Amino acid sequence: MSVLSARLALAWLVLGEWRAHPARLALTAIAIAIGVALGFAVHLVNGSALSSFEGALRTVNGRADVQVNATSPLGFDEALYPRVARAPGVVDASPAVVLRATIGTTGFTLLGLDVLRAAQVTPSLVGIVPTGVDRRSDAAFDGDALFLSAAALRNLRVEPGQAVTVAANGRTTSLRIAGRLPGVAEDQAIGVVDIATAQWRFGRIGRLDRIDVAQAEGADTTPLAAILPRDAVIGTAASDAVRSDALSRAYRVNLDMLALVALLTGGFLVFSAQSLSVARRLRSFALIRTLGLPRSGIVATVAFEGLAIGMFGATLGLVLGYALAYAALTRFGGDLGAGYFADGRVRLTFAPVAAAGFFALGLLAAVAGSVLPARIAARAAPAAALRNAGDVMDPRASVPWIPAAILLATGAAMALLPAINGLPIFGFASMALILAGGIAGMPRLARTLLRPLARRSGRHVPVDLAVRHLHGAPGQAATALCGIVASTALMIAMAVMVTSFRGAVDEWLGQVLADDLYLRVDGAAGFDPAAQALLRATPGVASIAFSRQIPLTLAADRPPVTLIARPVATGGDQTLVLIEAADAIPSGRTPVWLSEPAARIYGLRVGDAVTLPIAGRYAVAGIWRDYARQQGAIVIRDTDYTRATGDSTRIEAAITLAGGAATQTVQQALVRRSPRDLRSRVSIARPATLRRYALELFDRSFAVTYLLEGVAILVGLAGVAATMSAQTIARTREFGMLRHIGVSKRQIVAMLASEGGLLGLVGGIAGILLGGIMAQVLVHVINPQSFNWTMATRVPWGIVASVAAALVVAAAGTATIAGRRAIAADAVRMVREDW
DSSP states (O other): OOHHHHHHHHHHHHHHHHOOOOOHHHHHHHHHHHHHHHHHHHHHHHHHHHHHHHHHHHHHHTOOOOEEEETTOEETTTTTHHHTSSSEEEEEEEEEEEEEEETTTTEEEEEEHHHHHHHOGGGGGGGOOEEOOOOGGGGGOOOOOEEHHHHHHHHHHHOTTOEEEEEEEEEEEEEEEEEEEETTTTTOEEEEEEHHHHHHHHHHHHHEEEEEEEOOOOOOOOHHHHHHHHHHHHEEHHHHHHHHHHHHHHHHHHHHHHHHHHHHHHHHHHHHHHHHHHHHHHHHHHHHHHHTTTTTHHHHHHHHHHHHHHHHHHHHHHHHHHHHHHHHHTTTTTTTSSSOOOOOOOOOOHHHHHHHHHHHHHHHHHHHHHHHHHHHHHHHHHHHHHOOOOOOTTTTTTOOOOOOHHHHHHHHHHHHHHOTBBHHHHHHHHHHHHHHEEEEETHHHHHHHHHHHHOOOOOHHHHHHHHHHHHHOOOHHHHHHHHHHHHHHHHHHHHHHHHHHHHHHHHHHHOOSSSEEEEEESSOOOHHHHHHHHHHTTEEEEEEEEEEEEEEEESSSOEEEEEEEEEOTOOOOOTTOOEEEOOOOOTTOOOEEEEHHHHHTTTTOOEEEEOSSSSSSSEEEEEESSSTTTTTEEEEEHHHHHHHHHOOOOOEEEEEEETTTTTHHHHHHHHHHOGGGGGGGGEEEEEEHHHHHHHHHHHHHHHHHHHHHHHHHHHHHHHHHHHHHHHHTHHHHHHHHHHHHTTTTTHHHHHHHHHHHHHHHOOOOHHHHHHHHHHIIIIIIIIIHOOOOOOOOOOOOHHHHHHHHHHHHHHHHHHHHHHHTTSSSSHHHGGGGGO
């Protein structure tokens, strides 16, 4: 027979396989589709959110070459403006006040600008169109004039010419909408008033938040930086981009990696299904080899099968991914519930490069999962393969374990390496190597676990046959288990990580929420000393600790840390959960306490001197546990804060009630004693309410992780079903021989159920052990390197037990159903191929 005839026979064999088992092909393609869809969806949402966020920054910042930004909402002295304007290399400069404002309950960014200067430096922010026919050039200088972007007009549901009440910086004032800002992006809610109006009416006299600078071509920023005080820092387009990227980069990268977990699992399922398919057709491939087809033809054919599976799965995955991204943006927002980009509307943007990349990854996973078993089949001698009916491994031979040990050891070593540019690259590589090592060691583990059972005698016949088969064919068992182990291990690892994180947050909340009531003023300047004294005298209040939080920029290319001014007890404060405390601090330094993320990000330890962009000299007195602020926080005594900044207002208070005081009565009294203009913004909550709200935020931020975990469970159970079904169908002749020697159908079904249960049990044990090891990398390497938080490992024993039980039941049930179908044929027809 010619090679062409052999190829035709091979094509007939492949098409016959597809016709005979379409469900197997569909399931493997869907596994690839799920992986591609999740990865592409997460990438689209992250990319769209970051693009929208950066667009908002560019819009608010205008088109200045350089910006001098205040390091905190307190701003800097406006006397800096003329010095900046005269600095070498500065062509022009425009001062600005930047406030977060509201009209009713709708927020927007309010800019106070010097229109004449801004027209030269940031013209996109002052392209003002006055209302009506009055187009006088002095419209922008009207003290009551407010100009809004199209998005602000739409969100606020107001029209030009309408009078509105604007609240910002704890002040409210009435303004008239005098026109719109055509130069602002369509989806950015921005308002502009004259800078004098902003300073006068919103309590910013003598203070600026920003100076926009136009520089001469090729000018350096060094002379400008030399004249800046502590409370101002230079920002550029590059530093803004780095800062906005750093805000959510770790979260985005971790989601991308976790999304690719599903694709990796899909690749293992393809490998498992194709391995069993190749094993089932091994004799047919050998026959075609004897007819003249070279080994490469077998490999190419099976690879083509994988390519077809991958193309269908990847295409379906891209479509599903786009739909998932749209649904995620609608349901969770651009931050996927994590709170990074809570403000602003995000438009879904298609990414063709990313689509091509995920399509290629889907193809790669499917083809790689097909080529490996094809190469093994192609290396088999045709004469031996024609008679082969089981595992190619000699049951008496030792199962290799060194490759698995090398992979596991290399993975463990990778976990010890530091982060690269703040990302746990080696941590993810460690997880991949540990997973590969665990799967490579499955034949050894399967034989080790089954050896005690194989040595026993006198068992029930079906159980004895099941144990002997699995112990004697560990390669087949490992092939059947690889998809199960991969999905189970990854699912357990994610479950342990989320449980550990949530448990740590819950425990921490119980420590820091130790008072009876918590009061906060939203969107206002806060309580002045007189208001604080009045609230302290409220009947039923035993003590009240006022505090204030402001964002503080320590580096232009990093997101700001949170500076918390609050009382700190000298003898120890139970609400400040210290990890480490300094024995003493340098003389002449004011103590501050850094959160764990702040200490890790800026490389500081207890006792170190630290420079803050406020007056004074500071040293780290301690490092405290904080799961609320990923970018870091710094606690300073309230008295030291007031002395350094002159700011004596406070926006929060922790209240301890006197014995026997009625909580509801005290709450009402506190609101009544608040200044009249702040009462509508005062909120009071109990610890249980705050704790519940915080955990709800946590669950929302991890909603996508929970989704990925659920998908891993479904893909894993589907893999169990596909694997057991394919393996059972491949052993039809074996069942026929057993029927010939007197084994009943009921016994064969019981044997298959026992095999399925044992496979599910071994796979569950392996997956749980492997997942436990990978969880340690997630909890103690990837999480600290990504988010700068440390925590203890907490194991969700309920989930672990449920997963193990589900695997055993699913494997046994699927094997039983498939077995009934496989033995339905006549026993003689089952073994006719041996005649």
